[in-house]
Amino acid sequence: MTRPGLALACVVAAACEPTVPVRDCTGCTYDFADTIPPDTSLVFHWPATRLPVRYYADPRAAMPALVATGVATWNAQFLYGELRAVQVADSNAADVIVQWEATPPPDVPPDTGAAVDACAGSTTNPSVVFRDSSARVLHVTLGAKGGAFSDAQVAACLRRVAIHELGHSLGLLKHSPSRFDIMNAVPTVSFPSVTDRRTVELLYHTLPTVLPPP
Amino acid sequence: MRARYWRLAGIAGGLACAPAALPAQLLVRAALGARYTSTLVHDSIVTPFDVRPALAPALAVTAATPVGERWMAQATLDFSTSALERHDAAGTTTSLGRVSTLAFTVGLRRGLPAGFAAAVGVGGLKYLPADATGIFRQGSGAIAGLGQVTVEYAPVAGARYGLGVQARYDAHRFVTPALQSEGFDSARLVHRVTLAVRAGWGGGAAR
Numbered sequence: 001m002t003r004p005g006l007a008l009a010c011v012v013a014a015a016c017e018p019t020v021p022v023r024d025c026t027g028c029t030y031d032f033a034d035t036i037p038p039d040t041s042l043v044f045h046w047p048a049t050r051l052p053v054r055y056y057a058d059p060r061a062a063m064p065a066l067v068a069t070g071v072a073t074w075n076a077q078f079l080y081g082e083l084r085a086v087q088v089a090d091s092n093a094a095d096v097i098v099q100w101e102a103t104p105p106p107d108v109p110p111d112t113g114a115a116v117d118a119c120a121g122s123t124t125n126p127s128v129v130f131r132d133s134s135a136r137v138l139h140v141t142l143g144a145k146g147g148a149f150s151d152a153q154v155a156a157c158l159r160r161v162a163i164h165e166l167g168h169s170l171g172l173l174k175h176s177p178s179r180f181d182i183m184n185a186v187p188t189v190s191f192p193s194v195t196d197r198r199t200v201e202l203l204y205h206t207l208p209t210v211l212p213p214p
Numbered sequence: 215m216r217a218r219y220w221r222l223a224g225i226a227g228g229l230a231c232a233p234a235a236l237p238a239q240l241l242v243r244a245a246l247g248a249r250y251t252s253t254l255v256h257d258s259i260v261t262p263f264d265v266r267p268a269l270a271p272a273l274a275v276t277a278a279t280p281v282g283e284r285w286m287a288q289a290t291l292d293f294s295t296s297a298l299e300r301h302d303a304a305g306t307t308t309s310l311g312r313v314s315t316l317a318f319t320v321g322l323r324r325g326l327p328a329g330f331a332a333a334v335g336v337g338g339l340k341y342l343p344a345d346a347t348g349i350f351r352q353g354s355g356a357i358a359g360l361g362q363v364t365v366e367y368a369p370v371a372g373a374r375y376g377l378g379v380q381a382r383y384d385a386h387r388f389v390t391p392a393l394q395s396e397g398f399d400s401a402r403l404v405h406r407v408t409l410a411v412r413a414g415w416g417g418g419a420a421r
Contacts, residue, residue, distance in 0.1 A: 018389070020258050021397025048308060079348050079396060080257070080265065080300050081310040205259040 029199040030176045030183070034127045042127035044210040045171035045203050046095075052084040053170070056094035061104035066142070066158055070166035077197045082204035083170065094137060095212070096169045098162070101143030110156035115188035118149035119157035123168035127210045136213050140165045160187040167196070171203050240416050241278045241286070245380055247410025248272065249294050254388045254404055255349060261303045265349065267313060270296030272408050274382075284325045290335060290362075292317040294408075298343075312344040317384070319362050329378075333364040339386050352391035358401075360386045366412070376414020383407050 023029070034042035046053045057067035064087070071085045088094055101120070121142045129135045142162060144154045164187045176183040176199070182192045183199070192200070249272040255265040271294060278288035295314035299307050321335025338357040343350035361384060368378030387401035 017256075018398045018400040018402050020256065023259060048306075075347070076351060079351075079392060080263070081308050081348055201259055205261065 023198055023202065027195070029195060029202050030178070030181070031174045032172050032199055032203045034125070034173045042131065042173070042210050043171070043203070043206055043208045044126040044130065044173065044212075045206070045208050046083065047208065047211060048082075049214075050095070050212055052086040054086055054088045054093055054095045055166070056088055056091040056097045058099040058104075060100060062107040062155065062158065063098060063100065063104065063142070065107075066162040067098050067166070069159060070162045073163050073191060074166055074170060074200070077192055077200055078204070079201070082201070085166075085170075096138045096140060096166075098140040098142065098165075101141040105144040105154045105158070106151045108151045108155050110159055111150065111152035112156070113153075115160065116149060116153045116157060117145070117186050118147070118153045119144050119161050121161040121165040123165045125173060126169065126171060126212070127173055130212050131210050134213075138169050140169055160190060163187070163192070167192070167200070170200065171208075172196075172200060239279050241376075241414055242416050243276045243278070243376055243412050243414035245274045245276070245410040245412035246271070247380075247408050249296075249406055249408040251296075252405040254298075254402065255393065255398075256402070263300055263302045265298065265300050265310065268296045268299050270294040272410065274408075274410065278323060281322075286323040286325075288321055288323050288333065288335070290317075290319045290321075290337075292319070298348075310348050313350070314342040314344075316340050316342060317360055317362075319360060319384075321362065323364075329368050329370065331366045331368070333362075333366070335362040335364070336360065337362070339384075341388075341390075349390050349392050352395065355390045358386040358388065360384055376412065378412050378414075380410050380412055381408070382410065 032043070036042065055067050055071055057064045068087055071087055075083065075085055091097055119142065121140065123140045124138050126138055129138060142158055142165065144158075160182065164182050167183050172183050174183075175185040176195065178184060178193075178195065179186075179188055180193050181196045182189055183196055249270045251267045251270065253264040253266045257263060257265075272292065273294070274290055274292040276288050276290040278286040281287045293314065293316050295312060298310040298313045300310055301307055317337060317339040319335035319337030321333055323331055323333035325331050337360050339360045340357050341350070341354040343354055346353065362382060363384070364380055364382045366378050366380040368376065372378060384406050386404055388404045389398060389401035
């Protein structure tokens with residue numbers, strides 16, 4: 001092949017190769033690992049051998065719908081089959097059990113106004129549960145906060161916090177510093193941001209140091 | 215999605231099983247073989263990896279009619295289906311679900327000496343994912359333009375049934391709306407190679 005021909009072939013070949021997106025830029029992701037000073041990093045995610053991750057939802061009130069939304073939301077963040085989560089009807093067959101902290105709040109349509117911090121949630125830390133105990137299941141609890149909140153404000157808050165807590169159960173162990181991310185300590189957005197998505201994507205391509213029981 | 219596959223199979227089967235109704239100058243061939251497809255997506259998250267379909271069964275039905283002494287005009291409907299797989303740098307493979315392709319091409323075929331023939335075609339190709347997840351979560355995108363080259367060999371002994379073997383190469387560009395959202399700035403050139411056995415009906419000698 002002549003030199004100009006070779007150059008043309010190289011240009012054509014290069015033009016056919018799309019540029020891989022940049023993901024390791026500053027601010028594109030946030031910390032997802034727990035740390036034990038001085039230098040132990042605890043990285044947890046569900047390995048491919050444990051997929052699908054099975055979620056059981058307390059059948060009362062809006063919990064099944066909240067978990068279904070959370071599962072679908074996180075499933076949709078992945079491009080390459082890194083995660084598959086499903087909802088199961090039997091708590092004995094679950095990897096994660098999601099329950100009400102107390103009496104379920106009324107199941108009403110969520111408020112569409114500004115986000116109000118009207119509910120709370122918590123998740124047992126997988127890096128603690130699977131590292132330091134023989135437990136096989138993670139527990140997530142959701143509930144309404146006391147105060148002058150409307151049922152609709154509580155419902156809207158629970159929808160955000162359910163997605164947030166399921167994010168913890170997937171291995172996003174830290175909170176995002178940005179209020180535009182669902183993994184912010186007080187989530188005010190309705191869905192994961194691009195930063196949330198890139199962070200969980202990065203997590204599921206990082207070698208875990210904590211594994212669930214087989 | 216399953217109903218769509220059956221409908222396609224019905225059309226292909228109908229074409230292949232209707233030799234009695236063919237006009238004298240119409241030749242119909244069906245080819246069944248195996249297809250290799252090159253990488254659809256190359257990405258890197260911590261480590262690099264590729265996404266490509268597994269080796270796939272491929273069925274093509276071609277209708278052709280003479281336009282000269284050695285030339286034929288032809289139209290081909292091509293279908294293949296297989297698992298989409300992610301191949302990691304560590305050597306692990308993860309299935310991402312089933313994906314099928316349907317392609318339609320029109321082109322010219324020319325007979326060559328010693329039982330060989332060559333054909334070129336252009337057309338369109340559509341990806342049909344079984345599930346709207348992963349790289350297909352926002353759909354499979356527009357129909358991609360397709361260029362195709364085929365080389366066939368038909369031994370004299372199999373002329374009555376138009377038996378022969380063929381090697382097909384085609385190329386198209388691949389990108390999906392989800393990949394574009396992820397930041398892929400252009401489509402990737404995808405190559406496919408198919409080796410197939412074919413049979414033909416109509417048009418006199420099916421060579």
